[in-house]
Amino acid sequence: MRIAMIGGGYVGLVSATCFAEFGLNVNVVETNPDRLNALKKGKIPIYEPGLDILVNNNIKANRLKFFDKIEEAIPECEAIFIAVGTPPRNGDGHADMTYVHQAALQIATHLKQYAVIVTKSTVPVGTSRRIAQIIRQKNPDLEFDVASNPEFLREGDAIKDCMNPDRVIIGIEKDKEDQGKKAQDVMIRLYQPLFQRETPILFTNLESAELAKYASNCFLAMKLSYVNELADLCEQVGGNIEDITKGMGLDPRIGKYFLQPGPGFGGSCFPKDTLALIRIAQEAGSPVRMIEMAAQANDARKTSMSGRIIQLCEGNVNNKTIAILGLTFKPDTDDMRESSSLPIIHRLVEEGAIIKAFDPIGNDKAKPLLPRSVQYCNSIQDAATDADALVILTEWNEFRSLSTNNLKSWMKQPLVIDLRNIYNPRVMKDQGIQYHSVGRPQK
Numbered sequence: 466m467r468i469a470m471i472g473g474g475y476v477g478l479v480s481a482t483c484f485a486e487f488g489l490n491v492n493v494v495e496t497n498p499d500r501l502n503a504l505k506k507g508k509i510p511i512y513e514p515g516l517d518i519l520v521n522n523n524i525k526a527n528r529l530k531f532f533d534k535i536e537e538a539i540p541e542c543e544a545i546f547i548a549v550g551t552p553p554r555n556g557d558g559h560a561d562m563t564y565v566h567q568a569a570l571q572i573a574t575h576l577k578q579y580a581v582i583v584t585k586s587t588v589p590v591g592t593s594r595r596i597a598q599i600i601r602q603k604n605p606d607l608e609f610d611v612a613s614n615p616e617f618l619r620e621g622d623a624i625k626d627c628m629n630p631d632r633v634i635i636g637i638e639k640d641k642e643d644q645g646k647k648a649q650d651v652m653i654r655l656y657q658p659l660f661q662r663e664t665p666i667l668f669t670n671l672e673s674a675e676l677a678k679y680a681s682n683c684f685l686a687m688k689l690s691y692v693n694e695l696a697d698l699c700e701q702v703g704g705n706i707e708d709i710t711k712g713m714g715l716d717p718r719i720g721k722y723f724l725q726p727g728p729g730f731g732g733s734c735f736p737k738d739t740l741a742l743i744r745i746a747q748e749a750g751s752p753v754r755m756i757e758m759a760a761q762a763n764d765a766r767k768t769s770m771s772g773r774i775i776q777l778c779e780g781n782v783n784n785k786t787i788a789i790l791g792l793t794f795k796p797d798t799d800d801m802r803e804s805s806s807l808p809i810i811h812r813l814v815e816e817g818a819i820i821k822a823f824d825p826i827g828n829d830k831a832k833p834l835l836p837r838s839v840q841y842c843n844s845i846q847d848a849a850t851d852a853d854a855l856v857i858l859t860e861w862n863e864f865r866s867l868s869t870n871n872l873k874s875w876m877k878q879p880l881v882i883d884l885r886n887i888y889n890p891r892v893m894k895d896q897g898i899q900y901h902s903v904g905r906p907q908k
């Protein structure tokens with residue numbers, strides 16, 4: 466079976482590689498020439514554990530190929546996935562659909578055989594029907610179906626999530642009797658290896674599949690804003706957020722995952738998807754007020770976290786050296802999109818702080834996004850030396866086994882502000898560190 470993937474970005478490249486790994490022939494279309502040339506040579510433009518080796522294995526096996534033109538990639542393909550970017554549109558928070566619509570038009574111009582046109586990008590409700598309309602207008606005689614197949618993979622765990630997902634959701638057009646059978650057959654053959662693994666595969670109508678991605682991400686975002694506010698409350702009234710979330714998580718209706726407080730959620734999905742669902746719902750006259758509040762609480766959190774750092778530095782960071790450990794929005798990725806480190810560091814610099822930052826992977830991607838005065842370090846020691854405070858912003862594993870004796874000898878004063886709760890407050894205190902974490906008593 467041969468398929469095409471339009472877009473060799475994060476979602477497109479990971480999905481294409483996993484389909485190839487399952488034995489399909491996959492033609493990836495990437496229009497950015499630098500990215501395309503790198504990919505053709507097996508060089509991966511993003512950091513994702515395990516992706517490199519899989520891409521190279523599948524290039525060698527001749528199953529994964531890269532093209533710059535849609536017309537060269539789509540002949541003989543039974544399914545054509547659209548996995549191009551849908552960044553927030555300037556100003557209004559809606560997803561920008563320009564690239565999706567362009568891809569649909571080009572497919573309509575060049576497709577010669579029946580194919581299912583599948584949307585993988587996260588798109589507003591109604592996009593699949595809009596794609597069908599664009600194709601029908603351009604090429605009225607073409608036989609095709611549209612489908613929506615949102616991707617739920619997490620950065621850093623993308624290969625695992627893609628090869629072994631919790632669920633696959635596929636929306637197809639089922640307006641009339643018998644409609645969608647052919648598309649369903651193609652999608653079943655495509656996902657055959659997962660059927661054998663007993664992964665739940667859910668067929669829905671187009672709109673449900675399009676909404677399912679937003680619904681899941683926004684629910685998780687809501688969970689995080691809730692737990693972050695609970696953590697603040699704990700600090701005021703003397704609770705311990707760790708015990709509370711452990712207790713909550715034992716209720717299977719709540720579940721134990723995604724209850725870690727932190728400096729606010731970031732990444733390429735949650736901030737963008739919450740905003741997009743809010744806009745979709747407002748326009749439909751059916752507002753999602755809980756999501757509006759969750760998004761607001763998250764924005765406010767990023768501001769309040771910089772305020773907290775300043776306050777713990779005796780209310781003034783002017784000319785103080787602050788070591789920052791972790792810049793990316795989460796560990797195991799080099800992605801800086803919507804990372805809490807951005808507003809936090811900008812604010813600290815505005816207040817006169819000298820920032821020494823270390824991220825195991827993200828330093829280079831962070832540079833263009835942070836003030837020029839930020840100094841980038843190559844190790845924890847480099848960042849912590851002569852620092853007045855050390856702030857943990859991303860929970861990279863290599864920060865977890867910090868030697869407190871080393872810290873005390875490197876830093877001007879042993880003040881650690883841990884916004885990811887990766888250390889034990891009692892141990893830190895016993896070892897002479899002034900330690901502050903999120904939502905937990907200090908000792």
Ligand code: UDX
Pocket residue numbers: 616617618619620621682685689722723724725726727728729730731732733734735794795
């Ligand atoms: C998310 C969804 O999990 C994934 O299903 C979807 O397809 C894309 O969006 P991702 O953005 O890669 O994936 O990261 P995720 O692990 O979900 O974390 C998102 C943000 O929430 C990060 O900033 C992370 O630090 C934060 N987070 C996550 C917490 O603060 N606490 C938690 O318990 C979990």
